[in-house]
Amino acid sequence: MASAARALGALVHKASSLSSSVSALRSAAVLHGRGSAGGSARLFQRHAARRRISTFQPLCMGRRSCKIAGRKDAQNLKKMKRNSKIGKEIVAAIKKGGPSPSSNTTLAAILEKARELDIPKEILERNIKRASEKGQDTYTEKVYEVYGFGGVGMVVEVLTDKITRSIADIRNVVKDCGAKLADPGSVTFRFRQARVVNIKIVTTSENYPVVLSKLQEEGLKFETDNGYELLPLNPIEVDDEAMELNKVLVSKLLELDDVDAVYTDQR
Known part of the structure; x- marks a missing residue:
């Protein structure tokens, strides 16, 4: 009985407090010239809105x-x-x-x-x-080499109709990211040219037709490769900071319209 009485008393006290809060809000409305029931309700709603909590759905769940x-x-x-x-x-x-x-x-x-x-x-x-459009220039292949972070080298392949634009854009990205353009031949020697299909078979250009024929004979389905790729001869381990900086640099280079591919020797 005693516990029930205490619970009832707490409920009455809570109701009394709520009533006092509402009365205070109504009094404030009267003091501000909003003595009508509608004005009191609007003021109460504004007060309650201040306590509303906004939420959003995360972009990635885990x-x-x-x-x-x-x-x-x-x-x-x-x-x-x-x-x-x-x-x-x-x-x-x-x-x-x-x-x-x-x-x-x-x-x-x-x-x-x-x-x-x-x-x-x-x-x-x-x-x-x-x-066939007038004013459309032909495209020229160019290769630029970049020193990334943590000793990582990068090879940037470009197919452009404006060489001056492509080098200016690449130079700006490299500079903004704090990296450095390398002299021709300073990075490319770290890579070998190969052709890769999506089942992870790497072969030379000479053996490529033979490999494709053999795969087809075995009935294996695969996606045709995109042409030559550059594979690092000795992949480099870097720390988390260098890895993130290189990731940003590669991402910004790939945003350039003239850039078709960026290869790195980062593991």
Whole structure:
């Protein structure tokens, strides 16, 4: 009985406190010339709104989800860069050998590669048309070398119709990130050129047709490679700080339209 009485007393006290708070708010409304019931209600609502807590849904639910999202972003960027490079190669091939695949073997090979990579038809048609537009220059391949962080070297592959623009953009990104452009040949010797398919078979250009034929004979499905890639001869271990700085540098370089690929020897 005693405990029930105490509980009832606490409930009455709480109700009394709430009533006092409401009365105080109404009194304040009267003092400010808002003595009507509607004015009191609005003032009470504003007071209650101040205590509202806002929440938001996190972008990534856990480390695993964040990693998956990061991989998807990287895959989408790689696909976008691949499509862009194919488009620029089409323009360069047409500028050099004409728009007919039957007489332009370079263009025919590019279109065949685009078909194997399942490049959207509208991308091919748009760049074929762009090649004949007045004022459209041809594209030139360039390679720039960069000293990253923690002893890491980077090779930046470019296909550009404005060389002065590409070097200026790359120089600005490298400088802003605190890295340094390297002299030609200072970094490329750390890599070997290879062709890679997505089942992790690495081979030389000479053996590539044989490998593809063997895989097809075995009935293995795989995605055609994007062409040559640069693989580091001796991957370098770096600390977390250098790894993050290199990640930012690579990301900013890949944002440049002229840049098609960035290779590093970071493990």
